[in-house]
Amino acid sequence: MIRPAARVAVVTALAVTALTACGRSDDTGGGATDAATLSEGAASGELTVWAMGAEGEALPDFVQEFTDANPDVDIEVVPIPWDAARDKFQTAIAAGTTPDVAMMGTTWMAEFGDAFAAVPDAIDTSGIFEGSLGTAELDGTAIGVPWYVDTRVLYYRTDLAEQAGWTEAPATQEDLKQMAADMQAKAGADYGIRLQSAGNDSFQGSLWAPWSNGASLMNDDQTEWTLDTPEMVEAYDYYTSFFSDGVANASADRSAGAQEAEFVAGTTPMLIDGPFMMGQLATLGGEGFEDKYATARIPAGESSTSFAGGSNLVVFQDSDNADAAWKLVDWLTQPDVQVQWYDVTGDLPSQQSAWDDPSLADDQKLAVFGEQLEDTQAPPVNTAWVQVGAAADSVLERMTVSGEAPEEALAALQQQASSIGVG
Numbered sequence: 465m466i467r468p469a470a471r472v473a474v475v476t477a478l479a480v481t482a483l484t485a486c487g488r489s490d491d492t493g494g495g496a497t498d499a500a501t502l503s504e505g506a507a508s509g510e511l512t513v514w515a516m517g518a519e520g521e522a523l524p525d526f527v528q529e530f531t532d533a534n535p536d537v538d539i540e541v542v543p544i545p546w547d548a549a550r551d552k553f554q555t556a557i558a559a560g561t562t563p564d565v566a567m568m569g570t571t572w573m574a575e576f577g578d579a580f581a582a583v584p585d586a587i588d589t590s591g592i593f594e595g596s597l598g599t600a601e602l603d604g605t606a607i608g609v610p611w612y613v614d615t616r617v618l619y620y621r622t623d624l625a626e627q628a629g630w631t632e633a634p635a636t637q638e639d640l641k642q643m644a645a646d647m648q649a650k651a652g653a654d655y656g657i658r659l660q661s662a663g664n665d666s667f668q669g670s671l672w673a674p675w676s677n678g679a680s681l682m683n684d685d686q687t688e689w690t691l692d693t694p695e696m697v698e699a700y701d702y703y704t705s706f707f708s709d710g711v712a713n714a715s716a717d718r719s720a721g722a723q724e725a726e727f728v729a730g731t732t733p734m735l736i737d738g739p740f741m742m743g744q745l746a747t748l749g750g751e752g753f754e755d756k757y758a759t760a761r762i763p764a765g766e767s768s769t770s771f772a773g774g775s776n777l778v779v780f781q782d783s784d785n786a787d788a789a790w791k792l793v794d795w796l797t798q799p800d801v802q803v804q805w806y807d808v809t810g811d812l813p814s815q816q817s818a819w820d821d822p823s824l825a826d827d828q829k830l831a832v833f834g835e836q837l838e839d840t841q842a843p844p845v846n847t848a849w850v851q852v853g854a855a856a857d858s859v860l861e862r863m864t865v866s867g868e869a870p871e872e873a874l875a876a877l878q879q880q881a882s883s884i885g886v887g
Contacts, residue, residue, distance in 0.1 A: 466846060502586040504788075507788035508536035512563040514553075516546045519612075519775070520566055522809050527801050530795050539787055562780040564789040568608060570599035570773050574845045579606040580778045581786060592814045595840030601784065602845050608776035609797050614738050614810035615770045616672060618760045619745075627651040633760030637676065637702060639683050640763040642862050644711045647733050656711045657734040658723050659703070661864035667856035670772065672736065672762045674699035675769035682844050687886060689852065692871075692878040700764070700863060700870035707864045712767075713753035714865045724748050736762070739812055739833050747813035759832040761839075772840035774814065812837075834869035855880050 515523045516647075517875075520543030527539055542563065544552060556562045557579045568576065581591070583606040590598060592610050600608035601848060618640070620633065628646040644656025660669035671681075679695035682688060690696070706712035713732070716722070724741070726732040728749045746754060762770045777796060779789040795801060802813035803821045812824075819825060819834040843849050861876045862868040865878065 480641055502584050502794075503787050504542060506536060507534040507789050507791040507792075509785040511537060511539045511785055512564060513539060513565045513792070513849035514544055514549075514563045514566075514673050515539045515541060515567040516544050516549050518809055519811070520544055526545055526805065526812075527792070530792060537792075539764075539792070539855045557738065559780055561656055563689065563780050564779060564783040564785055565792060567611065568582075568776050568778045568779055568782070570776060570842060570845075571850075573599060573608060573776065573778075574602060577845070578606050579780055581780070581781045581783070582607060583609055584790055587790060587797075589797075591799070591816050592797075593772070593816060593837045595822075595842060596774060596814050598875065599772060599774070599842045600776045601846065604844050608778040609772060609793055611797060611838060612774050612805070612809075613779045613814045614812065615736055615772040615833060615840050616669070616762070617770065617832050617836050618762060619727065619735050619737060620760065621647075621727070621730060621756055622758050623756045624651040624653060624730055624733045630883075634763045634876050637673075637763050637765045641702075641706065641711065643665060644706065644734055645709070648711060651733070652730070654726075654731040655706065655713045655716075656679060656732075657706065657736075658716060658726065659706055659712045659736070659864075660860070661707065661714045661716065662697060662857070662861035665719050665853070666856060667860045669736070670700075670860060671701055671841070671843070672770050674704040675767075676762060676765040676767050677702070678766040680884070686846070688843060689878060689881040689886070691856070691881055692874040697874055698731050702765075702873065704863050704867075705789040705868060708867065710755070721748075724763050727754065739810070739830065742829060743810070754829075759829045761832060761836050767839060769841055770836050772837070772842040774812070822845045824860070844886075848881075848884050849887070854883045855884075 471743060505768045513523065520541065524541040527541070531537055538887040547704055551574055552633055553572070557576060561735040562579060579749060587609060589606070589609060593613060596610040596613045600610055609726050618633065624647050625643065628643070630646065632644050634643045647653045648656040660666040674696050677695050677699040679693055679699055680690055683690055706754055723732070723735055725748065727735055728745065745757070749756070759802055762768045767776055767828065777793045779793060783789050799813065799815040799818040802815050802818045805821060806813055807823060813819060824830055843853065857871045863873045
């Protein structure tokens with residue numbers, strides 16, 4: 465509950481002026497403005513902050529410490545449901561009614577980036593995971609600060625792995641394929657591993673394979689798509705072999721909770737997913753199940769590279785109180801504050817030094833995520849990625865379900881991406 469004495473106003477989405485969905489305005493400015501400077505001393509004035517989901521519910525009480533230290537600032541936190549947020553941002557930008565500060569999903573940074581202010585040099589982001597910093601840059605300019613981070617690691621059933629003759633996690637991609645086959649043949653699993661084969665963002669969920677094989681989605685200067693390179697084709701020859709060899713199920717049930725149920729039942733004893741999976745497995749598996757599985761970094765090819773996601777904090781160019789807004793962002797992204805935020809929400813800190821805190825470092829399964837975050841990449845921050853990613857989802861399904869050769873499928877994807885452009 466919100467403390468009665470709190471000076472933070474919580475406003476439900478229904479109390480906000482109704483915002484009807486519409487397309488994004490073409491007149492969103494010419495990109496992020498020059499980075500502002502920060503004044504010395506405490507923050508003051510009024511701030512409006514938009515945050516989604518569980519973060520929107522937890523943030524009002526959490527920022528009480530900031531208002532205690534800055535008694536002349538008033539913060540109004542507006543919790544917004546995720547399913548309504550995109551339309552609300554579109555409409556607010558078009559109408560010039562944006563908040564001062566907002567939580568922003570990494571995949572939305574390019575779409576709304578023209579409305580964000582550049583990050584002031586006074587905010588030190590040198591301790592933030594490099595892969596996450598890439599999600600907050602647009603055309604070489606930092607337009608947000610990573611708040612909490614997300615990545616994907618390997619989950620595997622240690623009890624079934626031992627039955628199959630494995631006492632350690634697979635270190636290489638070849639080991640991963642062999643371990644999956646052995647758990648299927650020797651430990652009674654229906655399939656050795658659950659891998660993305662179709663559906664929304666399925667291609668994004670498979671990117672650990674090409675990224676770990678030295679492939680890139682775009683060239684170095686981000687002017688061309690590079691989706692049919694030899695490294696990309698080789699990676700998807702490997703990835704699709706799980707399906708063609710029957711080690712992974714291309715027709716697996718994709719309904720909510722299905723992969724967790726299969727993992728707990730042991731019918732599919734490996735999967736690649738994010739930190740939230742641990743809580744779901746604890747609920748479904750019950751007491752003692754945590755002793756039956758472990759987490760591990762993505763098995764290596766040329767590297768062990770996984771997906772970088774999470775949410776960033778942004779300040780809008782139209783903010784009437786940018787100084788206080790950036791001071792709040794700076795506070796929320798301090799390592800000690802991020803540890804407190806993790807204790808409240810379970811959100812993983814973007815600051816690397818926060819991972820030294822015992823609450824994270826002493827949890828062996830969780831510590832793997834901190835290790836993996838040292839080697840991550842993010843999809844391109846450009847407006848074309850939404851279209852290219854959707855096309856890539858269809859191509860992945862053709863490769864995994866229909867058996868189309870990766871060389872042919874990726875050549876078609878490259879042609880389609882080239883026609884879409886880079887945004």
